[in-house]
Amino acid sequence: MEEVPHAIEEIKEKMKTVKHKILVLSGKGGVGKSTFSAHLAHGLAEDENTQIALLDIDICGPSIPKIMGLEGEQVHQSGSGWSPVYVEDNLGVMSVGFLLSSPDDAVIWRGPKKNGMIKQFLRDVDWGEVDYLIVDTPPGTSDEHLSVVRYLATAHIDGAVIITTPQEVSLQDVRKEINFCRKVKLPIIGVVENMSGFICPKCKKESQIFPPTTGGAELMCQDLEVPLLGRVPLDPLIGKNCDKGQSFFIDAPDSPATLAYRSIIQRIQEFCNLHQSKEENLISS
Amino acid sequence: MEAAAEPGNLAGVRHIILVLSGKGGVGKSTISTELALALRHAGKKVGILDVDLCGPSIPRMLGAQGRAVHQCDRGWAPVFLDREQSISLMSVGFLLEKPDEAVVWRGPKKNALIKQFVSDVAWGELDYLVVDTPPGTSDEHMATIEALRPYQPLGALVVTTPQAVSVGDVRRELTFCRKTGLRVMGIVENMSGFTCPHCTECTSVFSRGGGEELAQLAGVPFLGADMAPPPPLCPAGSVPLDPALMRTLEEGHDFIQEFPGSPAFAALTSIAQKILDATPACLP
Numbered sequence: 001m002e003e004v005p006h007a008i009e010e011i012k013e014k015m016k017t018v019k020h021k022i023l024v025l026s027g028k029g030g031v032g033k034s035t036f037s038a039h040l041a042h043g044l045a046e047d048e049n050t051q052i053a054l055l056d057i058d059i060c061g062p063s064i065p066k067i068m069g070l071e072g073e074q075v076h077q078s079g080s081g082w083s084p085v086y087v088e089d090n091l092g093v094m095s096v097g098f099l100l101s102s103p104d105d106a107v108i109w110r111g112p113k114k115n116g117m118i119k120q121f122l123r124d125v126d127w128g129e130v131d132y133l134i135v136d137t138p139p140g141t142s143d144e145h146l147s148v149v150r151y152l153a154t155a156h157i158d159g160a161v162i163i164t165t166p167q168e169v170s171l172q173d174v175r176k177e178i179n180f181c182r183k184v185k186l187p188i189i190g191v192v193e194n195m196s197g198f199i200c201p202k203c204k205k206e207s208q209i210f211p212p213t214t215g216g217a218e219l220m221c222q223d224l225e226v227p228l229l230g231r232v233p234l235d236p237l238i239g240k241n242c243d244k245g246q247s248f249f250i251d252a253p254d255s256p257a258t259l260a261y262r263s264i265i266q267r268i269q270e271f272c273n274l275h276q277s278k279e280e281n282l283i284s285s
Numbered sequence: 286m287e288a289a290a291e292p293g294n295l296a297g298v299r300h301i302i303l304v305l306s307g308k309g310g311v312g313k314s315t316i317s318t319e320l321a322l323a324l325r326h327a328g329k330k331v332g333i334l335d336v337d338l339c340g341p342s343i344p345r346m347l348g349a350q351g352r353a354v355h356q357c358d359r360g361w362a363p364v365f366l367d368r369e370q371s372i373s374l375m376s377v378g379f380l381l382e383k384p385d386e387a388v389v390w391r392g393p394k395k396n397a398l399i400k401q402f403v404s405d406v407a408w409g410e411l412d413y414l415v416v417d418t419p420p421g422t423s424d425e426h427m428a429t430i431e432a433l434r435p436y437q438p439l440g441a442l443v444v445t446t447p448q449a450v451s452v453g454d455v456r457r458e459l460t461f462c463r464k465t466g467l468r469v470m471g472i473v474e475n476m477s478g479f480t481c482p483h484c485t486e487c488t489s490v491f492s493r494g495g496g497e498e499l500a501q502l503a504g505v506p507f508l509g510a511d512m513a514p515p516p517p518l519c520p521a522g523s524v525p526l527d528p529a530l531m532r533t534l535e536e537g538h539d540f541i542q543e544f545p546g547s548p549a550f551a552a553l554t555s556i557a558q559k560i561l562d563a564t565p566a567c568l569p
Contacts, residue, residue, distance in 0.1 A: 027340055028309070029308065029419075030308065030310010030446075060454075061420060067450060071453075103453065104460050105460065106307075106457040106461045107457070108423070108427065108461055108464065109423060110423065110424050110427070111392030111393070138309070139419075141339050141387040141389045142392075143391050143424075146389065146391065168535045169314075169346070172345065175385040176339075177387065179385055183389070200483060201486070202488075203483050207479075207482055208528060209479055209531075210528070211531060236491075240492055242450050243448055243449035243492050
């Protein structure tokens with residue numbers, strides 16, 4: 001336990017070159033955290049002058065390499081630490097997936113070992129100068145979440161984006177996640193309702209595959225006084241592109257889902273910039 | 286059943302099936318619940334053990350949210366969901382004072398609770414105990430398998446969706462099963478397709494092919510394979526998305542009555558039959 005404060009100091013130093021840090025959370029599995037994290041990264045990286053880092057701390061189920069089209073890539077070490085794997089010049093990725101030699105390798109680790117890996121990712125990866133660090137997390141409220149919040153405690157996290165589907169079974173877990181954020185004093189940028197409505201490719205009529213029986217994210221956000229950043233509909237092209245490791249924005253630039261994503265990404269940027277100018281005002285006053 | 290340790294509360298449980306997935310949100314809890322109901326429909330006495338400590342969803346699905354858990358002389362009494370007492374449930378969800386309270390525990394505390402769940406619930410006589418797990422291959426899974434090992438589980442059903450992203454995680458779960466000596470009874474592919482209620486066009490909302498690919502890779506049965514007539518125009522051999530069923534699960538009432546009317550019911554009945562066929566006969 002003695003070395004944890006030391007690690008926190010080292011991570012704080014390392015994070016000095018990282019302007020904004022965003023955690024993507026959900027209490028619930030399978031709501032589209034990794035899909036969202038990947039596309040948040042793609043969206044922000046469209047500006048060539050913005051440097052983006054995507055860190056996947058889902059140790060047991062690392063989906064980011066596949067979604068980013070980086071399966072089979074390995075991590076290289078240099079004098080300055082571990083090199084991220086670059087999708088574009090301005091978009092670097094790190095995941096435990098890159099450390100496994102086979103797609104069948106299972107990471108059967110208990111909490112302490114997972115925490116050690118997360119510490120290494122935060123301390124030893126040579127991200128360089130980064131505008132946005134996006135951290136994709138596993139479902140739940142456990143070791144990984146406690147660790148990342150603890151290790152980044154003094155390095156200042158801008159906030160968390162929480163993903164849900166419209167279903168009560170998801171909202172049930174997301175309410176817990178919101179309470180977790182409040183308990184650990186992690187600011188909440190807002191909630192994204194994913195898989196919100198489906199447009200049939202044949203008849204173009206809308207249906208609700210995951211009916212919002214208890215008012216969906218909108219009502220929950222009102223009740224808990226948390227911003228609803230937007231709703232992303234289910235577009236079958238999203239899944240197909242994730243499977244191919246491509247950005248969905250390129251395949252379907254005019255899809256309602258793409259437009260929804262872009263609006264949400266803009267709101268996240270606004271939150272981060274507002275935060276930054278508030279801090280700068282505090283420092284200069 | 287010869288156990289070196291005290292057989293205790295699992296002595297009356299004939300067969301234990303775990304429902305696993307490397308991936309979150311593929312429908313493990315839904316499939317666990319549907320499987321338990323399908324086995325009950327086939328005349329069996331079934332229990333469901335929900336060891337997802339962070340996201341216990343089953344109480345709500347079965348309209349049992351807020352039910353109190355009572356202690357009896359042999360331990361905790363499970364919650365019975367019907368008058369005939371043919372289906373019972375134990376979940377950490379019942380122990381949470383405030384349902385919105387997060388269970389933010391690290392590994393050792395989770396392990397301790399799982400051990401207690403496994404040994405202290407007075408299940409009584411059961412034909413099948415279906416154990417629902419959280420996603421991943423970590424503390425909860427190791428604790429569950431270690432606690433159940435003396436009772437020789439029948440095996441595991443592994444759930445995936447059709448997407449490659451799901452297959453990517455579920456392959457690792459198959460490795461986990463191999464390493465821990467847990468027999469994989471088969472792969473279930475969930476959310477296989479959505480039939481538009483307006484025009485009956487079936488769309489592969491979450492891509493396609495994952496279940497079969499996984500079954501082939503791992504050399505295990507694709508359990509959906511020979512189901513009774515599939516829903517119109519939807520790919521054979523899998524469990525389709527059924528919003529009406531999901532609505533019922535959400536609302537948490539009458540699911541036990543409504544389930545037989547769902548397109549998913551045929552798929553689950555077929556899966557349950559395969560499990561019944563694979564279950565060794567027991568000496569009375």
